[in-house]
Amino acid sequence: MKLTVVNHPLVQHKLAILRDKHTGNKEFRELAEEVTLLLAYEAMRDLELDPVTIETPLTTMTAHMLSGKKLAVVAILRAGLVMVDGILKLVPAAKVGHIGLYRDPETLKPVEYYCKLPSDIAERRVFLLDPMLATAGSAVHALSILKRKGAQQIKLMSIIAAPEGIRRVQETHPDVEIVVAAVDSHLNDHGYIVPGLGDAGDRIYGTR
Known part of the structure; x- marks a missing residue:
């Protein structure tokens, strides 16, 4: 299985500010969205293209546009929501799904409490969003x-993984x-991921 680590200087710069405990909630949300956009740039590198004929102000040419392949972004609630808008800025036609999970305090296993996905999810390329891949319990269950x-x-x-x-x-x-x-x-x-950035949900929404 392929693992891609996006170590672009812009990503690493924004990630450093995300990690800083002094970064406020508003800036944290904005940075998380920006990092997601840059991650999506790499994650979508293999999207299919179709040739199309267009007219520039000077001439007719063959250009390339995304094929009709459908995309979906699925956020693991609640923290995954912060990543959605970053991707939609790149591919606004993508459909959005949500999977809600919480960890049972006794078994420590994820429990599903909400799931709403595009009806044609089987026909779409799916990008599952989870800012922190720690134990991976939620991600594995969502997958x-x-x-x-x-x-x-x-x-x-994910923004950060263990x-x-x-x-x-x-x-x-x-x-x-x-x-x-x-x-x-x-x-x-x-x-918790070390050094990490703390609880992503708390830092996004200002809860403790």
């Missing part, structure tokens, strides 16, 4: 849901490509 609904071409996009989370996705969904801005050192005893 299983997407596959049960018929999705076949799926990429997982080696443990990457390994788990690779073991359970080896066909899914992962695109991230950084792979950090490890998970601590509470399942």
